[in-house]
Amino acid sequence: MKVVVIGAGLGGLSAAAHLVRSDHDVTIVEREEIPGGRAGVIRSHGFTLDNGPTVLTMPDLLEEAFAAAGATMADHVTIKPVDPMYRACYPDGSTLFVRHGREAMTEEIRRFANDREAAAFERFSDWLAQLYAVEMRSFIDANFDSPLDLVKPWRDGLSLLKLGGFGKLDKRVASFFDDPRLQQIFSFQSMYAGLAPYEALALYAVITYMDSVQGVFVPEGGMHQMAAGLADAVERAGVTIRYSSPVTEIVRGANGSVRGVRIGQGDGSDLVEADAVVCNPDLPVAYRELLGDDVRAPRAARKGKYSPSCLLWVAGVEGLPPADAAHHNIHFGNDWDGSFKAIIDDGVRMPDPSILVTLHSLDDPSLAPDGCTSLYVLEPTPSLSGTIDWSRERDRIMGSLRRTVHSLGYPTDVVVEQIYDPQDWQRMGMEQGTPFALAHTFFQTGPFRPNNVDKRVPGLVFAGSSTLPGVGVPMVLVSGKLAAQRVDQYHRSGEM
Numbered sequence: 374m375k376v377v378v379i380g381a382g383l384g385g386l387s388a389a390a391h392l393v394r395s396d397h398d399v400t401i402v403e404r405e406e407i408p409g410g411r412a413g414v415i416r417s418h419g420f421t422l423d424n425g426p427t428v429l430t431m432p433d434l435l436e437e438a439f440a441a442a443g444a445t446m447a448d449h450v451t452i453k454p455v456d457p458m459y460r461a462c463y464p465d466g467s468t469l470f471v472r473h474g475r476e477a478m479t480e481e482i483r484r485f486a487n488d489r490e491a492a493a494f495e496r497f498s499d500w501l502a503q504l505y506a507v508e509m510r511s512f513i514d515a516n517f518d519s520p521l522d523l524v525k526p527w528r529d530g531l532s533l534l535k536l537g538g539f540g541k542l543d544k545r546v547a548s549f550f551d552d553p554r555l556q557q558i559f560s561f562q563s564m565y566a567g568l569a570p571y572e573a574l575a576l577y578a579v580i581t582y583m584d585s586v587q588g589v590f591v592p593e594g595g596m597h598q599m600a601a602g603l604a605d606a607v608e609r610a611g612v613t614i615r616y617s618s619p620v621t622e623i624v625r626g627a628n629g630s631v632r633g634v635r636i637g638q639g640d641g642s643d644l645v646e647a648d649a650v651v652c653n654p655d656l657p658v659a660y661r662e663l664l665g666d667d668v669r670a671p672r673a674a675r676k677g678k679y680s681p682s683c684l685l686w687v688a689g690v691e692g693l694p695p696a697d698a699a700h701h702n703i704h705f706g707n708d709w710d711g712s713f714k715a716i717i718d719d720g721v722r723m724p725d726p727s728i729l730v731t732l733h734s735l736d737d738p739s740l741a742p743d744g745c746t747s748l749y750v751l752e753p754t755p756s757l758s759g760t761i762d763w764s765r766e767r768d769r770i771m772g773s774l775r776r777t778v779h780s781l782g783y784p785t786d787v788v789v790e791q792i793y794d795p796q797d798w799q800r801m802g803m804e805q806g807t808p809f810a811l812a813h814t815f816f817q818t819g820p821f822r823p824n825n826v827d828k829r830v831p832g833l834v835f836a837g838s839s840t841l842p843g844v845g846v847p848m849v850l851v852s853g854k855l856a857a858q859r860v861d862q863y864h865r866s867g868e869m
Contacts, residue, residue: 374864377402377634377645379620379663380653382410383846384836386603387853388651388860389612390442395861399612402636402645404619409600410653411801411808412846417789419742420689423596424791425808427731427749428701430583431847432590438603438850442610449602451593455736458589460699461558462781464707464725469558470699473588486552497549497559500536501582507532508579513842516855517820538576542568545575557709559585561727564753565845567680567812569713574815583847591700595733595740599846615645623650623663623833631832634663649832649860651853656823656839657804668830671823673811674839680809681716682756682795686774688748689741692784694732702730704781720759722770728752730783746784750774756795757806763796770794810838818843825852826859831867834859 374397378385381403392399407414412425429435432452439446446452456473463469469485472478475498483491511526512533523530537545546560560570562580592598608614615636622635624644633646652659660670669675706712706725715723731749734741741747752774755761761770771792779785795806804810811817825840827833836856838844 374648376649377647378651381408384849384853385653387438387850388836388856389607390438391854391857393610394441401614402618408604412600414597421740422687424687429590434847434850442606444606450598452590455589455700457699460702462704493549505582520820540575542573542575543570651834651856653836658802674823678812679805680812682807684752685793686750688790689788690784691786695782716755720755726752763794
């Protein structure tokens with residue numbers, strides 16, 4: 374079967390890898406000059422600056438995509454553990470280093486807090502491992518056709534209930550740890566799902582398992598190397614990648630099924646024929662811009678709750694970071710719950726923002742010239758559904774962020790920089806100006822999330838963070854695998 378994949382992001386590349394293993398004739402069409410999608414890169418003045426995801430967890434899922442393309446990941450990209458994974462800095466002046474490996478982290482918590490909290494971490498890790506095993510096999514690495522599919526893996530559903538997966542995340546974490554600082558470091562990951570810890574279900578602690586237990590990793594050469602390496606692997610496997618090829622339409626036949634995609638507009642446009650199309654761009658934007666008015670996006674995509682966005686500052690700067698800095702540095706602000714209420718409920722900036730500062734060049738000096746640092750600073754903000762007028766407030770908020778970063782001891786003498794606010798994310802094709810897609814509320818998860826197939830358009834399959842299974846590098850890689858399974862199903866039966 375001839376398959377066109379729209380977008381050489383991680384979801385599209387993963388789909389292509391699994392499709393080529395099934396002997397499909399695969400072409401990827403990518404609007405940019407390089408692969409990666411949101412996992413992009415800026416190269417300037419001797420700096421290599423990632424401008425997309427900065428935390429890599431579950432590298433076995435990336436390795437699975439390489440294997441599907443008949444490749445060995447180590448031949449294309451080298452993945453190294455990050456240790457410490459995070460330096461957590463609290464308003465009271467205390468510092469916690471999140472260590473790689475359970476034993477090392479247990480000892481760090483013993484140093485940071487006490488023996489009781491160290492023992493609690495051991496119990497917490499066991500609980501997370503059970504939670505992950507149940508969710509991964511039945512609710513993450515799985516396609517859904519209807520909510521009734523939740524009933525089929527009833528044993529795992531019962532296990533999830535017994536594990537307390539349907540309670541609130543903040544209360545479940547607090548049931549293990551008395552120290553509020555530990556509660557914060559083991560529940561902030563709910564932000565990846567677009568939710569505050571007090572509103573997220575405990576089952577989303579699976580994200581905490583992925584980074585705090587299984588570990589955080591980084592590719593040599595920066596995060597973009599994941600995409601560059603996988604693109605090379607799928608090309609070697611026979612996939613054709615056409616760069617600088619923006620898709621303007623998903624072309625359908627008289628019965629509504631896909632016929633291919635149109636690249637460009639007017640007389641210079643080009644029809645790339647296909648029996649099936651895997652669409653990796655943000656799902657609600659793809660419906661609106663590539664399918665036309667007669668096929669509306671699912672209600673959840675049009676009316677659903679979207680995750681908060683972020684202000685991202687990537688820069689190459691002169692000078693070196695503080696001696697105790699780690700690869701990833703989380704600086705927590707005051708009023709933990711109030712910060713979430715501000716950006717999620719009130720649509721305003723955090724009164725005392727918590728920020729992430731990532732220093733890729735700290736562990737990989739090739740990413741910056743001698744005596745310089747690559748700086749990646751992220752502040753969570755409301756999406757465009759909030760009240761901030763970014764056209765007026767951007768410079769003021771960015772100035773505040775610069776001063777905060779400088780006050781924390783990081784170098785800020787800029788050589789090259791790029792700033793992304795929610796309006797920029799929207800221009801890049803992300804609904805409501807958030808790179809984190811639909812929030813993972815219960816009714817926007819699993820079979821309730823916009824599906825990766827639409828019976829109105831036979832042969833069309835979606836991949837990426839707005840469909841199954843959801844947000845984050847591991848989930849997007851799985852989405853490509855699930856999309857390939859849908860294409861195989863369509864090839865066998867002619868039905869999605």
